[in-house]
C-alpha cells in the first residue's frame with residue numbers, strides 16, 4: 001500500500017491547549033491562534049495534543065474536539081495539522097487515530113506508553129502498528145521523548161524495519177540529545193523519503209547540520225519568526241548568522257529554565273507574548289507567579305526586536 005504524503009519541513013508549533021479560567025477547553029481561541037501563528041510567527045504547521053498541549057492530561061473527547069477545531073480552522077491556512085494520539089490505553093489511542101483520519105488530519109504521531117513501558121523496540125513497534133491500523137491511510141510518526149516516557153532504547157532501533165510492519169510510517173519526532181541516534185534516524189529516514197523532526201529547540205542547529213527536515217517545539221509558538229531566520233541563514237550557508245540566532249534561542253530558553261520553565265510557565269509566557277488567553281494548565285501544578293512569565297516574555301520580545 002502506498003499513501004500520498006507531503007514531507008514535513010520547517011518549523012512546526014507544538015501548540016498549547018487553551019483552557020477557560022474554569023479549566024474547560026476553550027475552542028474559541030483556536031481560530032485566532034492560527035492567525036497569530038501564520039501572521040506573526042510565519043509558522044504554518046502544528047503538532048497538537050502533544051507534551052506542550054498537555055494531551056495526556058485531557059480526556060479522549062476533549063482531544064477529539066480540539067483536533068476537529070484545529071483541522072476545521074486550519075483548512076486553507078495551515079500546511080499540516082499533526083495530531084498526537086498517544087495514551088496509556090491503546091484503545092484510546094486507536095480511537096483517536098480513527099477520529100484523526102475522519103476529520104482530515106494530515107498525520108498522526110504517537111509516544112510510547114509510559115506506565116507499562118515496552119521492554120524493547122519490537123514491543124514498541126507492535127504498539128505503533130496496532131494504533132496505525134485504525135488510520136492506515138494517515139502518515140504515522142513515532143514521537144521519541146525518552147525523558148518523559150522512560151523508553152530505554154534508541155529511536156533508530158524502532159525505525160529499523162518498521163516499514164515492513166507499518167506501511168504508513170513516515171518518520172520520527174526526535175526529542176532527545178543523542179546525536180548519534182539522531183544521525184542514524186536521519187540516515188534511515190532519508191533513504192525512504194521520511195521526515196525527521198527535531199524537538200529540542202535550544203539545539204536545533206545541530207540537528208539541521210545532521211540533516212533533520214524540520215522541528216517541532218513549544219518555543220516556535222512565540223519565537224518562530226526568529227528561528228525561521230536561523231533556518232534561512234543555515235540554508236544560505238551563513239553559519240555564523242545561524243549560530244548567532246541559535247545562541248539567542250539558547251539564552252532565552254536557559255533564562256526561562258533558570259526561572260523554572262514547566263508547561264504552566266510556558267503556557268503563561270505564550271499568553272503574555274501573543275495576547276491570546278491560554279488559561280491555566282489542566283493539572284494543578286505549582287502556582288506560577290505572573291512575574292516569572294512576564295520576565296521571560298520580556299526577554300522574548302527584546303530578542304525578537306528587529307526580526
Ligand SMILES: CC(=O)N[C@H](C=O)[C@@H](O)[C@H](O)[C@H](O)CO
Pocket residue numbers: 014051052175199200201202216217218219253
Ligand atoms: C520536553 C518538551 O516539552 N520539549 C519540547 C518539545 O519536544 C520543547 O519544545 C521544549 O519545550 C523546548 O525545547 C524548551 O526546552
Ligand SMILES: CC(=O)C(=O)O
Pocket residue numbers: 014015047049050051052053199216217218
Ligand atoms: C514539543 C513537542 O513536540 C510537544 O510539545 O509535544
